[in-house]
Structure formats: C-alpha cells, structure tokens
Amino acid sequence: FEKNAITSELNFNNYLLNKLEDNSYYFKDFDRFKQYELDLFLLNQKTSKYDWNNILTKTPSIKYPFDVGLTIEGTLSQTLSNKDKYSINLSSIANGIKLSEKIDNKNNFVFENIIAIDSASFYISLLNNKSEYESIKLHSKISNNRNKFLKPLPILKTRCENKVFSSSEEFNLDFPYSVNTNILREVVLTEKVVEKLEYTKHYYNRTGAKGYKIDENKAATYIDILGFLQAHGYSVSNIGGNVSISNITAGNSFGKGTSISFFIDDVPIGSLDFLSNMSLYDIDEIYLNKRGFGTGMTAPNGTIRMYTKIKVGRIKTEVINSKSITIKDGFQKEKPFKNPIYSYYENQAFKKYGTINWIPSIYTDDNGDFEFKIPTLGQKSILLNIQGIDNEGNFYYENIEIEVN
Structure with missing residues (x-):
C-alpha cells in the first residue's frame, strides 16, 4: 500500500x-x-x-455514465386526469433506496444516478397527492448498465524478478505447517447447523410449517423467490409477469384446486404478480405449510408466509400496486473480507505479507x-x-x- x-x-x-x-x-x-x-x-x-x-x-465530458449510476426510466400506459396530482416512487429494500419523481406530459418518468446492486429488485409505484398507492401499468427499462471501454483495455503480463536470498530463512517464505502435524490428503468437516428462526411464535396455527432462514448463501443459490419455491415442491407459473403458485401435493375435502394462501409480514396477498423476479436478498424468513394443518377452511391447500428484512410501512398496498424490475449488469455487491485460515502465523512470510x-x-x-x-x-x-x-x-x-x- x-x-x-x-x-x-x-x-x-x-x-x-x-x-x-x-x-x-x-x-x-x-x-x-x-x-x-x-x-x-x-x-x-x-x-x-x-x-x-x-x-x-x-468542463470534463462524461464518457462513462455507468460510473455515476444507472438510469431507470419508464412510460405509464394508462391515462391520468391530472398528472400534477401523482408521482412515481422507486424503492428497493436491498439498496436502501426510496425516491420520488414527477410524470411529464408524455407519461414518462426518469430516475438517474441510481447505484443499484446487481440482481436486486426495485419496485415502481404510483402515488396520488394523498400519498395513497394506486394501480399502475407501465413499460420500464434500465440504461447505462452495459457500457464498453472506449479504448482497448491492455492486459499487462507480469514477470517475476530474479532475487538472491541472503539466508535460508528469507528463502523459505511459504506458509509451513506447524510442528507435529499430520498432513492428510483430504479433510471433510461436517456440521449440522440449526437455523435460528425468529418468527416461529409470531403467528398462530403454525402446525406443519417448515421455516427457512434466508442468508446470503441461500439467496445466491436460487435465481429469485419463484426459483426457491419451485425447488421446494411448488408448481410455479410466470407468464408475462402473471404469477401463479400451486401446491402439487394438495388434495383435501375442504375445497377444490391447489392454490395456496400467501402472506407477507402477516398480511394476506391477493395478486402474486409482484413476485416476478423478486430477489431473495429482500427476505429474512420463509415458512412453507403444504398440508394446511391448523389453517382450517381459510387455507385448505397450505400457506406460504414470508417475512422481509426491513419493514416498510403500508406494505400491503405497496406490494399489490407496485411493479417490480430486476437490475441486470448492476454494481457488484460489497462482500465481507475473509482471511485464509493459515496453519502458522509466526513465520516471516505472514509477518511480511500477511493481512x-x-x-x-x-x-x-x-x-x-x-x-x-x-x-x-x-x-x-x-x-x-x-x-x-x-x-x-x-x-x-x-x-x-x-x-x-
């Protein structure tokens, strides 16, 4: 450094x-x-x-717009009587963003300089002058996320310089094993991790529900929430943003069909379209109840309950009336530093180069x-x-x- x-x-x-x-x-x-x-x-x-x-x-010209953030823009495909009484909200739990913009005379809106994490979900909502969420129909797109270098990027070849070592201690700068260590070809460590769930007592009638804690590893394993549910035995359909989820194992005498009841932060959700491309990074815990035990006739084919990491006020109205957009080719998410676990920290190599x-x-x-x-x-x-x-x-x-x- x-x-x-x-x-x-x-x-x-x-x-x-x-x-x-x-x-x-x-x-x-x-x-x-x-x-x-x-x-x-x-x-x-x-x-x-x-x-x-x-x-x-x-004044310098901006040659790489991506460096100052992405642009999210869209056009409303509905008629508003008085555009001045409405505004467009852009929000993302994973990015900690909540912005508002006006609608122009051509029904367009633009959000510029958005520092968006790749694969994160954003929600676009229409609010009236009473801060109430209303139904929204729109076409949206992301720009400034696929810029190329204006000049070829040179790949420099590195070459190690010859060095004369003054002592054997200086030459032996590898990371040796500690004394009396048996070197094995392969060591496999297994550990049964018990997930600590916070919402198991948050709602009643949880009989038969299996809970999942959504950490970063689980969020990175599946493409989105629909992929998670499909991998856990649900039949998922997503055609043109119209989402439906059914329980293929359901079958009881209380009702017909295999559709399930869906809750977010204990709020019942009607339309599931907002789940299209929704990232798991926004979710803290998921509870799957495929049999419907303990739910009576209100959910004969089972329930799915999701709890978000950050609670946003009025989530029921916002979720139903918002349209989601998933960031492609966005900014890389900041990852925590992980130091390699060395077997020995007292040798000269670690003292000289170790972090x-x-x-x-x-x-x-x-x-x-x-x-x-x-x-x-x-x-x-x-x-x-x-x-x-x-x-x-x-x-x-x-x-x-x-x-x-």
Missing part, C-alpha cells in the same frame, strides 16, 4: 506519465523541505496525461469518532494503514502502529 496510496494515485499519478513512486517518503512526516522536493518533482515533469489548459478552462483484516468503508458519528473490530492472531503489534476520502473531497493517508495487550 505504500506505492499505491490514495494520496499519490488520485492527486498526482492520475495526471502524470512519470509516476510518483516513493509515496511514503513525501507524505510521512510531511514538512516544508519535503514540500519543496515535491514541487521540484512536479515542475520537472515534461509531459502529462492531460493538457493543463483544458483542465483549468473546460489480518480489511474494512472497505467506515463511517464516523457526529463527533467524528468511529470504532471497528479486527481479529488478533498472536501479534504483539498491528500496523493500521488508513486511507480514505471525506464528504468534502479531502484525502487521508496514515500508518499507525498499535500495541496489542
């Missing part, structure tokens, strides 16, 4: 052909003398990536304070490399060594 610090890469190397290599020298214990040296380095640059006159006098933890973003409170947790692997001290940018565009770079108690 010394050679690729945020201060040198964005403040200097972003504009220079001859990179500022020794970042740590210039910005560690920065003083007037080092500022003088840095000025000399910049003044002796014969060429740069950009024309400084253009930088100072011209204990990486936190992509930390937000401070109103006083500028923040806290974080990292694992300890037997080190007596830990080197923290802090790099970042604040809301005003200021860069931060600092190395802090902390003693471990």
Whole structure:
C-alpha cells in the first residue's frame, strides 16, 4: 500500500506519465523541505496525461455514465386526469433506496444516478397527492448498465524478478505447517447447523410449517423467490409477469384446486404478480405449510408466509400496486473480507505479507469518532494503514502502529 496510496494515485499519478513512486517518503512526516522536493518533482515533469489548459478552462465530458449510476426510466400506459396530482416512487429494500419523481406530459418518468446492486429488485409505484398507492401499468427499462471501454483495455503480463536470498530463512517464505502435524490428503468437516428462526411464535396455527432462514448463501443459490419455491415442491407459473403458485401435493375435502394462501409480514396477498423476479436478498424468513394443518377452511391447500428484512410501512398496498424490475449488469455487491485460515502465523512470510483484516468503508458519528473490530492472531503489534476520502473531497493517508495487550 505504500506505492499505491490514495494520496499519490488520485492527486498526482492520475495526471502524470512519470509516476510518483516513493509515496511514503513525501507524505510521512510531511514538512516544508519535503514540500519543496515535491514541487521540484512536479515542475520537472515534461509531459502529462492531460493538457493543463483544458483542465483549468473546460468542463470534463462524461464518457462513462455507468460510473455515476444507472438510469431507470419508464412510460405509464394508462391515462391520468391530472398528472400534477401523482408521482412515481422507486424503492428497493436491498439498496436502501426510496425516491420520488414527477410524470411529464408524455407519461414518462426518469430516475438517474441510481447505484443499484446487481440482481436486486426495485419496485415502481404510483402515488396520488394523498400519498395513497394506486394501480399502475407501465413499460420500464434500465440504461447505462452495459457500457464498453472506449479504448482497448491492455492486459499487462507480469514477470517475476530474479532475487538472491541472503539466508535460508528469507528463502523459505511459504506458509509451513506447524510442528507435529499430520498432513492428510483430504479433510471433510461436517456440521449440522440449526437455523435460528425468529418468527416461529409470531403467528398462530403454525402446525406443519417448515421455516427457512434466508442468508446470503441461500439467496445466491436460487435465481429469485419463484426459483426457491419451485425447488421446494411448488408448481410455479410466470407468464408475462402473471404469477401463479400451486401446491402439487394438495388434495383435501375442504375445497377444490391447489392454490395456496400467501402472506407477507402477516398480511394476506391477493395478486402474486409482484413476485416476478423478486430477489431473495429482500427476505429474512420463509415458512412453507403444504398440508394446511391448523389453517382450517381459510387455507385448505397450505400457506406460504414470508417475512422481509426491513419493514416498510403500508406494505400491503405497496406490494399489490407496485411493479417490480430486476437490475441486470448492476454494481457488484460489497462482500465481507475473509482471511485464509493459515496453519502458522509466526513465520516471516505472514509477518511480511500477511493481512489480518480489511474494512472497505467506515463511517464516523457526529463527533467524528468511529470504532471497528479486527481479529488478533498472536501479534504483539498491528500496523493500521488508513486511507480514505471525506464528504468534502479531502484525502487521508496514515500508518499507525498499535500495541496489542
């Protein structure tokens, strides 16, 4: 990180052909003398990536709209008597987004600069001036999500340099096994995980229901909610956005047909069309009751109950009257850092190249304070490399060594 610090890469190397290599020298214990040296380095640059006159006098053109977010736009296919009394809402639980836009004279609406996670579901709703959800018919699309590079992207070939090692300890920089360890060809660890369900006591008549906790692994396994239900024994039909779900194992004397009763956050749902392409990332738990035990004549063919991760007010009206759209080729979801589990942490290789933890973003409170947790692997001290940018565009770079108690 010394050679690729945020201060040198964005403040200097972003504009220079001859990179500022020794970042740590210039910005560690920065003083007037080092500022003088840095000025000399910049003044002796014969060429740069950009024309400084253009930088100072011209506004940059946006060549990669994807970098500033996606665009979600649509057209209402229904007649509104007074468009000024209506607005279009765009919401997504997974992305934490809830926006509102007006409808123009041609029944069009546009949401720009949307930072949307790939495969996430968005819901488009029509609201009147009383903030009530109304039935909506529309055609929608996503743009700025498939941009190509304007110039060919060079693939640089790396070549390891020859190095002469001064000692056998320096040469042996692999990660050795600990002493008295039996090396096996393959080790298979099995563990029976008991899923902790929070809503088992949330509703009555749960006899015969099987609950599923939807974590990230389950959400990534299935394409969407319909795929999850189909994999768990339900007959699913999705034709042109018209969704129907039936219980193929149902068969009782209470009623005809095999249709099931559907609930979201304990609210009964009539139309299932909103389930089309709905992501599992929005769901916390699902309970499947295929036999209908304990539900009486209200649900003779069984029930499906889903509980969302984030409760949104008025979910009954919003779900029924909203149209869903699934993001394709969106932004990659931020994944938590996972450190490899090494067998030994005291050798020179880990001390020189090992990374204990990486936190992509930390937000401070109103006083500028923040806290974080990292694992300890037997080190007596830990080197923290802090790099970042604040809301005003200021860069931060600092190395802090902390003693471990």
